[in-house]
Amino acid sequence: MEKIADYEKPPRTTLKRSLIIFIGNVLGIYIISFLGLGIKIDYLDDVFFFVIFISLVNALLWPILTRILMPFLILTFGVGSLILNGFLLEFFGPIFGIYVEGIGMILAPLSMAFLTTILSALVTMEDDGSYYRSVFRDAEKKRKGEVKDYPGVIIVEIDGLAYDVLCEAIDKDLMPTVKNMIESESHTLKEWETDLSSQTGASQAGILHGNNENITAFRWIEKENDNQMMQCSGPLKVKELEERISNGDGLLVDNGASRSNLFSGDTDNVIFTMSKILNMKKLYNKAWFSVFSNPSNFARIVSLFLAEMVLEIYSQIKHKVKNIRPRIKRGIVYIPTRAGTNVFMREINTSTLIGDMMVGDVDVAYSTYLGYDEIAHHSGVRDEDSWYALKGMDKQIRRLIKATKYTPRKYQFVIQSDHGQTNGATFTQRNGESFEDFIKSLLPQDMTMFAKMSSNEEHYADSFVPFSKRIDKINNRNKKEESEELSDSEVIVLASGNLAMIYLTQWSHRLTYEELNDFFPELIPGILKNEYIGFIVVRSSEKGDMAIGKDGIYYLDTDEIEGKNPLEGFGNNIARHIKRNSSFKHTPDILVNSFYDSEKDEVCAFEELVGSHGGAGGSQTRPFILYPSTWDVDDEEIIGAENIYKLLKENLKKLKENK
16 A cells, blocks of 8 residues: 555546536526526626625535435435535525426426536536546545555446447547547557357356356247246346346455446445445445536436437437338337447446546446447447447547546556347238247247347336336236246247247257157248248257258367358357357247348348347347557457456456555
C-alpha cells in the first residue's frame, strides 16, 4: 500500500458552461409555463432569480438529500430524483411567484435538463466540470488514506459487436477513442472465437466463471426434469444457472464489481446483474451515488432516453419508406426497449464505473453495454442505427479513460465483445412459413407441439420484473401455463438465432439417428431438403455424432467425410465446437443450423431478427478483445469463452504480483 498519488481535480464549471446551464434552466421553466403544463409564473423576471436561487439550494441540499433518500431513488429507478427535483421547485417557487404543481413537478426538471443538453451539444461543449466534479467530491470522502500500488482493471463488454464490424466502424472514424488506443499501440486488438452456442449466456458464463459446460443454446429442454425449459434470461433461471456453473473462483471474486451482466463473476458488488437481481439487499449499492450526485444528471438521462425513442420512431418510418431489406416489424414495445438499452443502461454503467474508479478500491469491474446488440438485432448489423450506437459507445469509453485523470490509482482498460452478429432475412421471410410450422408438416398431425421462437428481449425487460407485483403475477401465471404445455407436448421446437433445437419428448433419452428415421421417416429428409438449412447434428448408435448436410455427412468422432463436407464455410473449428456441444447433457435430438451464404455474408434466423447469433455462420462467432499491450498474451488463436477467462484471470494476477 502507498499514499494517495498525485492526481488532478475535475475542472470547475466555466463561466461559459454556467451561462449555458442558466439559459437552459430558464428556458426549460418558461416553456413548460407557456404550454400550461403545471407551472404558473407571475413575472418573467422572477424566473431568472429563481434559477439562481435553486442552483444554490441544489449545491447545498442535493448531496444531503440524495444520501438520505438513496434507497428511494434506486427503488424507483431514478424517477424519484425527478420527483425530488420537482419538489424543490414546488417548495421554493412561491417565494419568487412561481407555482409548480401536478405534472409540472416532472416536466420542469426534464425540460431544464433537456434544453441544457441541447444547448451544450450545439456549442460542442464537453461538460467535464459537472460530469466528474460531484462524483469526485463524494469519492474523496470514501477514500482511505492509502491506495493499492497496482492498477485496477475496467472491462467493457460491447455486447454483440463482431471483430470485422468493429474494424469497419474504426475505418469510418465512428470510434476515434478505440482507434487511438490501437494506433498509439497502448492496446492490442485480437479476434477470438466463441463456442457453440454463440450467445451471451454461454459467453458470459465462460468469461465470468470459466465454465459454460452444458449451456447448449439460449434455451434448451431438460427431458428428465419433466421437460423443464432452461434459458439464459430471467432472474430465477439465471440464478440457477450461476449456481450450476460457479466454483467460487469467478473473474470478479477478488474485490470485483459487476455492472449490467447476466452473471456475477462471484462478486456481491452488483448493479443490474441478473443472477442476483432478486436479492433486494444487493440492489442498494453505494456506487449508485455517482448516478444521482448531480441534480440534473438523471433528468439528462431521461431526456436522452426520450430523444432515443424519437430516433427509433424516425428509424422505423425511414426503413419502411426506403423499403430497407431485410426488415422486421419492430413495433411500439421495442421503442422504449431500444432507449432503455442504448441510453438508460449505458449511462448508468458509465456513471457507476466512474464512481468506482474515483474511489479507487475496486480491483476489477466488468460491465456489459447492451445497446449495439439490441439495435443490430432489429435494424441490422451495419445499419445507420447500429453505427450510431457504436459512435455513442465510443463516447462512453472516452469518458471512462478521461476519468483516470482524477483517480488516485491507475486503471487499465479492456474492451471486448462476447459474440458478433450475422445479418440476413429470417427463415419465415424466406420460406413463407415459420420453422415450427415447417417441422410440424413433417410429423404426424396429431402430435402436440410447443414452440418458443421469440427473440431474447426479455433478457432486458426481466430486470424490472421483481419490482412490479402486477407484472410478477402475470409472469408467474404465464410460466405456469407454459410449464404445463411443455409437460404435455410431444415435440418441442426452440430457437437461438440461426440455431434451432428439436426435442421428441415421448422419450426420456436423446433419440439416435436410427430411432428418428424409424419413428419419423419424413423428418430428417424433409429438413435437409429445405434450401435454407445448412446442416443438422444427430447421434448415430453406430457412427457416433454426425453433422449431416444435403450432399454429405461429417462423422465427428473420426473426422471422416462422406460426400460433400456439410461444415464447409462454417469455420476451421466448427467440428470441434459441434462435438463439444453434442456432448452436453441436454443436447436436442436434432440440432439444426441454418445455411450460410459466404458471398452475401448472410444466415437466416429462426427467430424474427435481422441480425442474429447463437449458431454458426459468419461474424457471429468472431468477437474481439482489445487489451493493454503490456499484458502477457501469446500469439495463439483464442478459442472459447473459457480461454478469455483464463487470459483475464492470469493477467489480473500478474498485475498484483508485479506491483
